[in-house]
Amino acid sequence: MTVSTEVVTVPKENALQVFSAEQGLDPYLAKIRQEIDGFVPDVSTAKGRKEIASIAYKVAQSKTALDNVGKDLVAELKEVPKKIDAERKRMRDLLDSWKDEVRAPLNEWEAAEAARVARHQANIDYMKLRLECRDLDAAELKSNIATLEGTIIGEHWEEFEAEAARVKDKALTALRDALAIREKHEAELAAIAKFQAEQAVREQKEREERIAKEAAEKAHREAEAQAQAYRENVAREAAEAEAAAKRREAELVEKAAQAQRQADQDKRDAAAAAEQARLNADLAEQRRIAAEKQAELDRVAAEQRQAEAVERAAQAERQRQSDEQARVEAEAKAREADRAHKGATLKAAKEAILKTGITEEQAVAVIKMIAAGKVPAISIQY
Secondary structure, three states: OOOOOOOOOOOHHHHHHHHHOOOOOHHHHHHHHHHHHOOOOOOOOHHHHHHHHHHHHHHHHHHHHHHHHHHHHHHHOOOOHHHHHHHHHHHHHHHHHHHHHHHHHHHHHHHHHHHHHHHHHHHHHHHHHHHHHOOOOHHHHHHHHHHHHOOOOOHHHHHHHHHHHHHHHHHHHHHHHHHHHHHHHHHHHHHHHHHHHHHHHHHHHHHHHHHHHHHHHHHHHHHHHHHHHHHHHHHHHHHHHHHHHHHHHHHHHHHHHHOHHHHHHHHHHHHHHHHHHHHHHHHHHHHHHHHHHHHHHHHHHHHHHHHHHHHHHHHHHHHHHHHHHHHHHHHHHHHHHHHHHHHHHHHHHHHHHHOOOOOHHHHHHHHHHHHOOOOOOOOOOO
16 A cells, blocks of 8 residues: 555635534544554554654644644633634644654564564673583583583574574683683692692691600600619618628628637638628629510510500591581581572572572572562672
């Protein structure tokens, strides 16, 4: 259908008659309505959309033309302004509603087009957000890379296909570079941790060996001191016994000189005393040997006690290291459980928001704003 460009208006010479007549502008309005009713809108083609805009513009021009005729007539005929103004208003309102009626299909198309473009742009913006995730750890970077790699770029992106492909490639390149840097950094941290652990083991071994050596030396010194004291005590007792024997022998000799008649008996007594002295000396020697044996046993026992003390110290250190390892593992499990709990909470929040009808990307964006504290009076309870 060819759209007429002729604007509907009232000849100035008939304006008073038209505006003053009972039916007013109805014949002119009916002509506009007839043209509107005979027009079939088509938003599927550029030409159809142009015709819709053209006829809507023509209705607006007709409104302006008819309104101008009325205004001119009111200026000339001050006595009938109210009637004319009322007719003008009725005409304006009616033609505005017809204009809106005619343009409605185009408005709907434009809204749908804007929504389509916004949807594609939101998807592109979601990929661009990956560029802000370069400070994550290696596992999280790999997850983001997998998400981007799983994003299919094809004809369904329509005119945004090329831009989406560029953004995806740029984000993947940035994330892969960040992953390489992060993996290198984490490898360096692991190497440092390994070196520190090995150094701690070496230092602990050296410390245990030093303690064992010092304990052994102390035990040896104590055993030697005990043995020396025992030997000195035995030697002193032997010397005292020998001195006593000599004194006794001297006494016997003196008595023998004074009593020759008791010589034989004195000789027997002296011999007996000498034998007793010899026996006392033998007993002192036996005690000395026993003391040395006892000192050696005491030294061995002291070394054994020291070895047991060293073993207990090593066992205590191993237990401390085991407890420390258990604590580190428990803290790691707690952090993992906390991360899993937060992930589940955020996922549940996203699923709840999706029920409102918005897209997944929009739901993710809303959750991120809430988590970042950018939405007043709203927070996420983990």
